[in-house]
C-alpha cells in the first residue's frame with residue numbers, strides 16, 4: 001500500500017473537484033421546472049444518480065437477470081455482480097468483502113441486528129441512544145424495551161445541536177450493552193465525534209452501532225480506524241440505487257444469531273441477507289462506488305473517459321475524492337452560513353460558526369418567523385428548488401427543540417454536485433420569502 005500511496009501524484013493533497021464534469025454525470029440535474037433548471041437541494045432525503053448507475057441497472061436487467069447460485073451463465077453473472085458490489089463497498093468502508101451485508105435499506109438492516117442482539121439482552125441491560133438521531137437508529141433499539149431492556153437518551157446542547165458528551169459519560173455504565181449513534185445528523189448537519197464515542201462505549205464494555213447514512217455522501221468512512229462494531233448506510237444517499245449496506249465486525253456477524261430461513265447459508269455475510277436481494281440495484285452499487293473513485297482519479301490528475309480508475313487503487317481514490325468533495329462542500333457551507341445570517345427573521349438550527357464548518361455537513365435546518373416550513377418548501381419547489389420540510393424522522397430532535405408541532409424545519413441540503421450559484425439562488429428566494 002505504501003508503494004501505491006507513493007505512486008499517487010502530489011496534487012492529491014490539494015484534490016480539487018471538477019464540478020462541471022461532476023454535473024455532466026447526472027442526467028437529472030438538467031431537468032427544468034416552470035422554465036428554471038431544477039436545484040436539487042434534497043440530497044439528505046436521497047441524491048440523484050449518475051448515468052453509469054442507470055446504465056449498470058439497465059444492463060443487468062437486460063443481460064443477466066437471474067437468481068443466484070444456479071448452474072447457468074446469467075446466474076453465475078449475478079453471483080459475480082453481487083461479489084463485485086460487496087468488494088466495492090468493502091473499499092468504500094475500509095473493510096473486507098465478507099463484512100459487508102446487503103439489504104433493502106438501512107432501517108431493515110438495523111432491525112435485523114437489533115433483534116438479534118436483543119436475543120441476548122434482558123432486564124438489567126441498557127441501551128444508549130441519542131436525541132440527535134434519525135428514528136432508524138432509535139426505534140429498532142427501543143423495540144427491545146419489551147424484553148425489559150432500559151433505554152436511555154444522550155441529550156443535545158440546544159444552542160448548536162451537538163451531542164452533550166458529559167451527559168453521554170453520565171449515562172454510560174457497565175449495564176450499557178449497546179451505544180447507537182449517528183455519524184452525522186440528517187436534520188441539522190452536526191458531525192458527531194464517533195471515534196471518541198466508540199472508544200468510550202468500548203471502555204464500558206458496550207458495542208457501538210453507527211448510522212452513517214447522512215455522513216456517507218460527505219466524508220470518507222474508515223470502519224477500522226473508527227473501530228466500530230456495526231455501521232450502516234444507504235447507497236441512495238450517496239449517488240447510488242435504493243439499497244442499504246451494513247458493515248459488521250466479522251466476529252459479531254459470526255457469533256450473533258440472525259433470524260433466518262433454514263435453507264439460507266450459515267456463512268457470513270449471507271446469513272444476514274434475507275430472501276432474494278435486489279440484484280439490479282446491487283449492480284448499480286458498483287457503478288456508484290466507481291463514480292466516486294473516478295472523482296478521485298480526476299482530482300489527482302485529469303483523465304480522459306477511457307482511463308477509468310483501476311480496482312487496485314479504488315480505496316485510495318475514494319479518499320482523494322472525499323477530500324475534493326469536502327473542500328467544495330465547505331465552500332458551499334461558508335457561503336450559505338454568511339447568507340443565512342443576513343436574512344431577518346430566519347433562525348438556523350445547528351452549528352452557525354464559520355470557524356466550525358468542519359464539524360457540520362452542508363445540511364441546513366431553518367425556520368422563518370411567521371412562515372410554515374411546508375409552505376416555504378412548496379414555494380421554493382414552484383421555483384424549481386427542491387427542499388424538505390418536517391422532521392425527516394429525526395423526531396426526537398424536533399420534539400426536543402420544540403418545533404415538531406409547528407411543522408419542524410425547512411431543510412436545505414447540499415451535496416458535491418451543487419454549486420455556489422445554487423446557494424445564491426436559494427438565498428435570494430429565502431430573502432424574498434422572509
Ligand SMILES: Cc1ncc(COP(=O)(O)O)c(C=O)c1O
Nearest residue numbers: 105106107134136186213214234
Ligand atoms: C440519518 C439517517 N439514518 C437512517 C435513515 C434511514 O435510511 P433507509 O431509508 O435506508 O432505511 C435515513 C433516511 O433518511 C437517514 O437520513
